[in-house]
Amino acid sequence: MSEHRELDNPFWSSLRTVHAGAALCAGGVLRYPPQYAPFLGVAEGSVHAASGLEALVAAGESVYLLGIAPHVPAHWRLEAFRPLAQMVCEEPIAIVDGPEAIELSAAHRADVLALTALVYPHYFRERTMELGRYFGIYEGGRLAAMIGERLGTDSAREMSAICTHPDFLGHGYARRLTAMLANDTLSRGKLPFLHVSHENPRALHLYERIGFRLRRDIAFWSLRRD
The missing domain is CATH 3.40.630.30 (Gcn5-related N-acetyltransferase (GNAT))
Structure with a gap:
């Protein structure tokens, strides 16, 4: 769907615009501070996000992605849920x-x-x-x-x-x-x-x-x- 294409990647889009002041950034990865929300985003699925993920996500922590997921290191666990409406x-x-x-x-x-x-x-x-x-x-x-x-x-x-x-x-x-x-x-x-x-x-x-x-x-x- 062509209109409002930024909503196809809403975590990334939000962290680049209205919540840019709160965003944590490393290696092509953006995330909300954990006390705000457990959400993380990348610009596109081709991103190899190992360095950014290692910098921004603590051991034992789970974060959530919506719309686009990056390439992740082998020792990370990426689990797909049923798509949301x-x-x-x-x-x-x-x-x-x-x-x-x-x-x-x-x-x-x-x-x-x-x-x-x-x-x-x-x-x-x-x-x-x-x-x-x-x-x-x-x-x-x-x-x-x-x-x-x-x-x-x-x-x-x-x-x-x-x-x-x-x-x-x-x-x-x-x-x-x-x-x-x-x-x-x-x-x-x-x-x-x-x-x-x-x-x-x-x-x-x-x-x-x-x-x-x-x-x-x-x-x-x-x-x-x-």
């Missing part, structure tokens, strides 16, 4: 009625970390919130649902950490937050996009119903340094 939204979404969403700050960090540890545990880290804006809905003093911005380029922004506490499922909070942030992103002249597992058909169908479309399936790997 990369979805985009090109038109404003109708917002359903519901509680007010607030912008989350460092003051809400403990609540955010507790919710993501419960329902979104794999990729959220202590400083992930610093990669973009995060919003949440509180109910009875508890963080009931949240959404945030993670990856991005000069022309697109990723919706991420879209999650709801199990005690508050069925209230439409995830839909309300997704519509709110997608519309705000569009109003800023950027394309909202997100990634969702095909093994989560409930979420996939939700995004389709509210106005996201499949842009492409995108390859996804874990890479471990033993």
Whole structure:
């Protein structure tokens, strides 16, 4: 697909643009600091990344790649997962009625970390919130649902950490937050996009119903340094 080709290699693209200030770089490899996200990227699959990987990935650490994987040393373990659905939204979404969403700050960090540890545990880290804006809905003093911005380029922004506490499922909070942030992103002249597992058909169908479309399936790997 020709439009927004930078989304074919989203980790690399993000680390070259909106998150260039946080990027760690060595030997043609870029990665997020571990306290932000366990993500790593290269410009193209032909890259021989041994020196960069050795410099940036600690022994026993696992990182993740999306879209493009480099040649890796024989003693590293590259595991392919099922491709993710990369979805985009090109038109404003109708917002359903519901509680007010607030912008989350460092003051809400403990609540955010507790919710993501419960329902979104794999990729959220202590400083992930610093990669973009995060919003949440509180109910009875508890963080009931949240959404945030993670990856991005000069022309697109990723919706991420879209999650709801199990005690508050069925209230439409995830839909309300997704519509709110997608519309705000569009109003800023950027394309909202997100990634969702095909093994989560409930979420996939939700995004389709509210106005996201499949842009492409995108390859996804874990890479471990033993």
